[in-house]
Amino acid sequence: MNEREEQDMKHIKKTMPALILVFSGMLLAQHFPVQAGLIVEESETGKKIMEQSAEPETYAPEPDIIIKDENKKEIPAKAEYEGVSFEIESVFIGREIGDHDKDRIDFWEEEVDEQGNLLGEERYVWISLTAKNETEQEKEILINSFRLVNVSEKNVLTGTGAEMRYINPEQKLADNPSKRFHCFFAPGEEKSLEVGYILPEEPEGELYYHIGVWGTFENADCVLVHLEEK
Incomplete structure (x- = not known):
């Protein structure tokens, strides 16, 4: 070779x-x-x-929240949450501030006139209700955890992004002013309240008021009140 x-x-x-x-x-x-x-x-x-050393990440969409027809109520409507009964008496939806005190409304970036009427696409939702402690214990209710929600024709529930901005009378708590949306009830005490929300946009479905805390939709006490002016 x-x-x-x-x-x-x-x-x-x-x-x-x-x-x-x-x-x-x-x-x-x-x-x-x-x-x-x-x-x-x-x-x-x-x-x-x-x-491959590790499984690839996969993401599943969140399941729809489906509510039951029997949990949907019309005004006047009653509900009970943690031993406190709530009766929704009336609702007003619009851009007018009415007789509410402008200085007691938590405005974020909304445009308002001198009186406090909304000038943008947002709308006020004013809800009048009566709450009564039906127990023999003192109660603290985080009423600002009650939310405005959308309900579709197929009973699919979604949030609206609306937050509570007003309560009357003020819940004056000298020890913790940040709790002004927390309602304290003595045993058997009854209170007449008016709460106000600012709805950022037109609801995608029917507008409801959820009495309870987000995530409790399957509970027997879950009540959603249809917010439609009469």
Whole structure:
């Protein structure tokens, strides 16, 4: 064997593993498609299929919140939450502030006139109600956790983004002024209240007032009051 032939043989031996790897990769790709959980590493000499070290992240959509027809009420409506009964008496929806004190409304970025009437697309939702502690224990109710919600024709519930901005009378608590939306009741005490929300946009479905805390829709005490002016 001359010198030229020896060099060619050395080159064949040197490149043979790479050729085998390329050919094997082609066969694997043809007969065994890459599955989930596998990754492919490419190089000049071909492809290498390896097991992925971690499962790829997957995200499932949140399931719809479906409410029951028996939990939907019309005004005047009664409900009980944590031993306190609530009777919704009336509702007003509009851009007018009415006889409410502008200085006691929590405005964020809404545009209002000198009286406090809304000038943008937002609307006030004023709700008058009576609340009574039906128990023999003192009660603290976070009434600002009651929300305005949308309910579609198929009873799918979604939030509106509306937050409580007003309560009358003020819940004056010298020890913690931040609790002005928390209602404290002595045993058997009854209060007449008016609460106000600012609705940021037109509801996508029918507008309801959810008496309870978000996430309690399956509870027997869950009540949603249809907010429609009479």
